Amino acid sequence: MPTPILEFDHVTKTFAGLTALHQVSGQVWPRQIKAIIGPNGAGKTTLFNLITGIYELTAGDIRFMGQSLVGLRPNEIAALGITRTFQNIKLFQHMTVLENVLVGAHTRTHTGFLAAALRLPRARREEQEVIAQGMALLNKVGIAHRAYDDATELPFGLQRKLEIARALASQPRLLLLDEPAAGLNSTETQDLVDLIRQIRDEGVTIVLVEHDMEMVMDVADEVLVLDYGEVIADAPPEAVQQDERVITAYLGVD
Amino acid sequence: MKFIASHRNLWGLLALTSFILFAGWFEITHPEGFSSLTGGIFTFDALVRIGILTIVVVGLNLLMGYTGQASLGQAAFYGMGAYFSAIFTARASVVGIPDTIANSWWWPWLLIPAGMLITGFFAYLVGRPILRLKGHYLAMATLGLGIVVVILFRENFGISAKVLSLTGGSDGIPGIPRLRIGTYELWPVTRYYFLVWAMALLSIILSLNIVNSRVGRALRAIHSSDLAAEVIGVNTAEFKTRVFVLSAIMGSLAGSLYAHFQAAVSPPTFGFVASLDLVIMAAMGGMASVWGAPFGVAAFFLIRELLRARMHLVVEGASGEYEVIAFGLILILLMIFAPDGVVFGVRNTLHRLRHKPLSDS
Numbered sequence: 001m002p003t004p005i006l007e008f009d010h011v012t013k014t015f016a017g018l019t020a021l022h023q024v025s026g027q028v029w030p031r032q033i034k035a036i037i038g039p040n041g042a043g044k045t046t047l048f049n050l051i052t053g054i055y056e057l058t059a060g061d062i063r064f065m066g067q068s069l070v071g072l073r074p075n076e077i078a079a080l081g082i083t084r085t086f087q088n089i090k091l092f093q094h095m096t097v098l099e100n101v102l103v104g105a106h107t108r109t110h111t112g113f114l115a116a117a118l119r120l121p122r123a124r125r126e127e128q129e130v131i132a133q134g135m136a137l138l139n140k141v142g143i144a145h146r147a148y149d150d151a152t153e154l155p156f157g158l159q160r161k162l163e164i165a166r167a168l169a170s171q172p173r174l175l176l177l178d179e180p181a182a183g184l185n186s187t188e189t190q191d192l193v194d195l196i197r198q199i200r201d202e203g204v205t206i207v208l209v210e211h212d213m214e215m216v217m218d219v220a221d222e223v224l225v226l227d228y229g230e231v232i233a234d235a236p237p238e239a240v241q242q243d244e245r246v247i248t249a250y251l252g253v254d
Numbered sequence: 255m256k257f258i259a260s261h262r263n264l265w266g267l268l269a270l271t272s273f274i275l276f277a278g279w280f281e282i283t284h285p286e287g288f289s290s291l292t293g294g295i296f297t298f299d300a301l302v303r304i305g306i307l308t309i310v311v312v313g314l315n316l317l318m319g320y321t322g323q324a325s326l327g328q329a330a331f332y333g334m335g336a337y338f339s340a341i342f343t344a345r346a347s348v349v350g351i352p353d354t355i356a357n358s359w360w361w362p363w364l365l366i367p368a369g370m371l372i373t374g375f376f377a378y379l380v381g382r383p384i385l386r387l388k389g390h391y392l393a394m395a396t397l398g399l400g401i402v403v404v405i406l407f408r409e410n411f412g413i414s415a416k417v418l419s420l421t422g423g424s425d426g427i428p429g430i431p432r433l434r435i436g437t438y439e440l441w442p443v444t445r446y447y448f449l450v451w452a453m454a455l456l457s458i459i460l461s462l463n464i465v466n467s468r469v470g471r472a473l474r475a476i477h478s479s480d481l482a483a484e485v486i487g488v489n490t491a492e493f494k495t496r497v498f499v500l501s502a503i504m505g506s507l508a509g510s511l512y513a514h515f516q517a518a519v520s521p522p523t524f525g526f527v528a529s530l531d532l533v534i535m536a537a538m539g540g541m542a543s544v545w546g547a548p549f550g551v552a553a554f555f556l557i558r559e560l561l562r563a564r565m566h567l568v569v570e571g572a573s574g575e576y577e578v579i580a581f582g583l584i585l586i587l588l589m590i591f592a593p594d595g596v597v598f599g600v601r602n603t604l605h606r607l608r609h610k611p612l613s614d615s
Contacts, residue, residue, distance in 0.1 A: 052485050078487030090482035092475045094542065102468070103475045107487035109468050113496055116467035117460040123467065130468075170487055 003066050005030045005174055005205045006051070010060040013046055013229075020046045021229045023060070028174070033196065033206045035216045035237075038226035039249060044209040045087060047226070048176050052084050053077045064174065079107045083167040084176035087209075089159050091151040097162055098147040101134040104169025134169060141165045141195060157188045161195070168199065175199065177208040181215050193219050217241065225249070263462050266545060267455070274451045277301060282444050295563040296556070302443060302515055304551045305450035306508050309457045311535050311547040313504030316461055318533070319541035320470065321497050322477030323385060324393040327400025328532050331373050331502040333524025335509025337407060338369035340427040340519045341420055348419055359434045366510040370503045377502030378495060385494040388480075400529045408521040426520025433514045443515075450511055454548065457504055461544045473497055474542075538588060540595020553596050557584055 004027035011024040021043040028034045036044050049055040051062055053074040062069045069077055083104070092100050109130055115123040138144040141161040146154060151162060160180060167175055177196070181189045189212065196219055200206055210216045216223060217237040225233040225240060227249040233240050240246055281288050281298045288298040314328050342349060342365050346356035355361055384395045408424050421427065432441040433449070440446045464470050475483040476490050484490050513519050522528070531554070539550020561577040569576050592599025 054481065054485070073489075074481075074484040075487050075489045078485060083487075084485060086482070090479050092478040092482065094478065095471065095474055099471055099474075103471045103483070103488070104486055106468065106472055111468040113464060113469055113500060116464045116469045119463050119467075127467065166486065 002029070004028055004063075005032075005065055006207065007063040008047075008060070009063065011047070011050060011057060011062060012059040013043070013050060013055060014058045019229055021050070021226075024226070024229070024231050026224050026231060026234050028205060028207055030205055031200060031203065032221045033200050033208070033219055035220035035223045036207065036209045036226060037211070037213070037216055037223060041228075042226040043229040044226055045178060046229075048084060048178055048207075048209060051077075051176060052082060075107075078170060078172075081170075081173035082176065083170050083172040083174075085160070085163040085167055085178055085180060087178040087182065089156075089163050091159055091163060091166075093150075093152050095151055096148050097138065097143060097151050097154065098131070098134055100151045100162060100166050101137055101169045102130055104166035105130045105133065107170050137165045137169055140198075157184055160184065160192070164195065164199075168204075172204060174205045174207065177206065177210075179209055179211060181210055181212045189215055263545075267459065270458075270548065271455060274455075278444060278447055278451075281447075293563075295559050298447070299443060300555050300559065302447050302450050304548065304555055305447070305454040306511050306515065307532070307535065307551045308454040308548045309508040309511070310505050310532055311539065311551055312454075312457050312461050312544055313501035314532055314536045315539070315541065315544060315547055316464065316473070317497050317501040318536060319543065319546075320465060320477060321473040321494060323494055323498065324389070325396040325498075325501070325529075326393050326526075326533065327396040327398070327403070327529050328501065328505055329524045329526075329528035330400040330403035331377065331505030332509040332512070332528070332532075333403060333407060333519075333521075334373040334376065334502075335366075335369045335506030336513040336519045336524065337421065337427070337509075338372065338506070339365050339510040339513040340430050343431055343513075344427050344429045345420055359436055362431065362433055362514065366507065369510050370506045373506035373509075374499045374503040377499045381495045381498040381502075382491075385491065385498060397526070397529075400526055404521050404525045407524065422520070424521060426518060428518040430513050430517045430519070432517070446515060450515070453507065453511060457507075458544055458547070465544060469493070477542075534585065538585075538596055540598050543595055543597060546595040546597050549597050550595060557581060 006028040008024050008026045011021055012019070013021040024043070024047065036047060038044055046055065050057055051069065053069065053072050053076070057070055064077075064080055064082060067080070069080075072080075092103060095103070109126050111123040111126055114120075135144055135147060138147055141164060143154070143158050143161055143165070146158065151159070154162060160183075164175075164177070164180070180192055180196070184192060193215060196206060196208070208216075208220075220237055222235065223233070223237050223240045224231060225243070225246050227245075232245045232249060233243045235243070277288065286298075288296065288301070310328060310332050314325060317323050317325055317328075339362060342351065343356065343362050347353070351361075380399060384392065384399070387395050407421050432439055433446070434440060440449055465473075472483065472488045472493050475486070475488055476493060480490055509524075512523075535550045535554045536547070537550070538553045539546025539548070558577070558581060561580050565572045565577050565580060568580075588596070588599075592602075594602075
């Protein structure tokens, strides 16, 4: 049996006595597109914050390619190959579109204070490489023409794309997308679905939290459903749509 | 040009360098010419002071403007460099440095990097815990740091007369020698001026390079969102500490240059008010702008000296308090109309005049 790229092992998180996640277990397989859905407050974003080290686990374990992520800082987790986007887009202000993507390449590059200050040959070479790669990425998501504009001046839809491009610049193995379709119209959402598929086809595993059910059912290979911090279903989209507990949770029937 | 990150910066550097060379040449060929040209308001000495403080403010800019980490105690590092150079030259016998070394021309030069190293190490030790704080808390902590360091300069804590004789207490340390290369003394002031501005230009160039690099982008990312920077892989604690250390090192360099310029040091130069002045200079120049530093410092000096010399024309028999009030008002107006500093303020105004019709007809 192959190892899952990401594994939740009885993940529990409590905030001051309030249980946000209770004994959540599940796997994400390499090159999968896995969706995490659930009503508001089900603990979806909490799970992302636990994976990326923003929160500390109360109990349980999260493993990435067999290695426990417990106790690692967010930047260390990013260096292992996990990056994410945010529900409320967090682009770097007063920086250009290109510069935002270049920050994404931080973990893959090495120029320090001294090499940067003196513009040593290796720093210049690295800078050239990383700019070329950044422009290629911007081309891929279709915003290369805005490369030198202030990132926060982009229209909303393009900001979402930029945030994905920034995450991809670190060449992650696992990409976490927190409500990537929120606020997008149907054309933009279709664009996004195509982009997500393309990213997966290039070898990146994707986990996404999403409210747009149509989009989830379209793009996901598997869907994990959370309700009040517990897993109530973990199956392919067709199966999840038929699941009694999922239907009850979403319709709010007792 | 390979040593500098962007061509736009290259033109700026050429312009600034030309001005510095011209001003130096003018003062050499027309002694006291600078002073008489400005009606005695602005002396040539002020240009040297501007150069020295530019180094501190460039460092402060990297820390506050680019990385968003407040420091209200930056003058402490400036003071550490100044006192380090002062003690080991003017008080060399007290510390036990043999005369042959203390009197050699290279000794003070050696002390400058040594002071930078020690100040940087000190900043590293205090920086790690302090920089975990954010916003107002960090401001408070650095404020405290600045106050403590100045107390160390001033007090002898009743330990012994020897300690007092080291720092000179509130009197400070006089008799700091001028710098020289072999037998060539870097004095009169016109000679020292070129050394100071060479250092200032160097710190501007190196800082511009840092800003336009992987490091600078990481610093700016931290400023925008600590969390987003961390999640994309930036070791925020590490980068904050390093830029703090760098700013301290630049402060120390400037402090040493000040000590050999003024030939004396005393605590008030490095106290809380001095730290505040540095923040004001940085704000006047534009917080996230290396270029803003020399202009911010210059604007600060220009306004203060102008008020000092001419305030009595506005208000008859005006005392020092009027200058402070006027200075405060000007500062408020600047922050309202040129919040990004004088450089951007002037540029934006020119831009508007050029691109907008002056009348609506």
